[in-house]
Amino acid sequence: MTNSATSSTDLRFSGRVAIVTGAGSGIGRATAVALAASGARVLGVGRRKEALQETARAHSRIAILPLDIRGDDAAQTVVAAAVERWGRLDVLVNNAGATAVMPLAETDRSVITELFGLNVTAPSMLAHAALPYLRESSGSVVNVSSTYGHRPLAGGAHYAATKSAVEQLTRSWALEVAADGVRVNAVAPGPTATDVLVAAGLAPEAVNSMLAYERDRIPAGRLADPGDIAEWILRVADPAVTHLTGQVITVDGGLELV
Structure with missing residues (x-):
């Protein structure tokens, strides 16, 4: 990736x-690599230690914390790790999330609970824990939503509902903390070339079929690359962008237009 983020x-x-x-x-x-390349000290958080280590190898300014952010004390642990290491906190990127293909006829209570726990509750607790430090630094929160946070997704209604919740949290938090100098925005990716569908348990053939279908619908003619989305996360988190808050920036190659 050779854009301004890196x-x-x-x-x-x-x-x-x-x-x-x-x-x-x-x-x-x-996003972690782009932030580090742009001068930030970055704490990369996730459940898979080996995957985080690979991320850390991409830049010397990335430290890692293997942890499940759904744990009762996880949010305080994450924020404390960053503040104790570097003495401040300026940006929280709530990116971790999961999807699920679950038609109404196959609705499973445990899947709903897990989706909302990771996609809604965990980022809420992280923002809560980060807020005192973001007030000190006039920092910002960037939530990662989805184009399906504001358009229907047949067969994935509960995933879409979690992302719709993320967008309302973004707007409401932005209104609530604006007077404190803290900004809250969201970036909503369209279909992106990541392993999220594989992580959701879909067979490779099903994933390829779904991605091909999405690719054919996108006016720009391609899926997003993770770097496309990272660039916009950096743009809305940029310390120089002081007057943008409460916005959901959709990056989907024009999919919303069709």
Whole structure:
């Protein structure tokens, strides 16, 4: 990736500290690397230690914390790890999440609970734990939503509902903490070339079929690369962008237009 997010002359986050969840792969890894390349000290958080180690090898300014952010004390542990290591916190990227293919006829209570636990409750607790430090630094929260946070998804209604919740949290938090100098925005990716569908338990053939279908619908003619999304996460978190808050930026190659 050769965009401004990873340019060696782009140090817009110099002296800043960021937490990125779901940093072991995909959008989270791309975001952690892009923030580090732009001068930030980054704490990459995720459940898979080996995947996080691979992310950390991509840049010397990335430290890692293998941890399940759904745990009762996880949010405090994550924030404390960053603050104790570097003395401040400027950016929280709530990227970790899961999807599920679950038609209404196959609805499973445990799947709903797990989706909301990871996609809604965990980022809420992280934002809560980070808020005192973000107030001190006039920092920002970037939530990762989805184009399906504001459009229907047949067969994936509960996933879409979690992302719709993320977008309402974004707007409501932004209104609540604006007077404190803290900004809250969201980036909503369209179909992106990551392993999220494989992680959801779909067979490779089904994943390839779904991605081909999505690719054919996107006016830009391709799936997003994780770096495309990371660039927009950096843009909305940029310390120089002081007047943007409560916004959901959709990055989907024009899919919303069709």
